[in-house]
Amino acid sequence: EAGVVQSPRYKIIEKKQPVAFWCNPISGHNTLYWYRQNLGQGPELLIRYENEEAVDDSQLPKDRFSAERLKGVDSTLKIQPAELGDSAVYLCASSLETVYNEQFFGPGTRLTVL
């Protein structure tokens, strides 16, 4: 069974440029999460989807971040414009049903903003 797929694995951009990350969850997992992990810190939830509905986006900086999961399967997280402080690893995870189940993480996208 394929795990959570993310692309790209690495991205280097200059500040003020846009960037997008893509995630394909494990087949059959209807809950999808985007996390941001800064160096030496634990993952911090940005947004959680149940199917195509964003049920928790309270930690998403909405002035520059956006996300979508149009068909309730794969998802895209976008930053526009990127700032220096956005440099981090962006992790996607998925789980069966809701938060009451184990989350499976993808390998992450390491973003560097210069």
Place this chain on the structure above:
Amino acid sequence: GQNIDQPTEMTATEGAIVQINCTYQTSGFNGLFWYQQHAGEAPTFLSYNVLDGLEEKGRFSSFLSRSKGYSYLLLKELQMKDSASYLCAPRGTDKLIFGTGTRLQVFP
């Protein structure tokens, strides 16, 4: 408020036993996860406790005391490959809250 406290770093010797403690305060509580994360890799699931007591899984065990807001992860017969960060993640009302992680270094 929500707060998770675990040691930043620990060291141990191959073959030894190490206990990583975690204390937490969350809005609501629905169980606690432990994840392992090797440098540059994604977190992987180790254990889950929802009731008080000890859960054993091979070389790894996890303990939970809900009344004390306390959990620990016990690693036995340490191997070099156990060098990683260990993340304590209590589940609040509707989300996991991850601690900063404990970086464990295992020496020969």
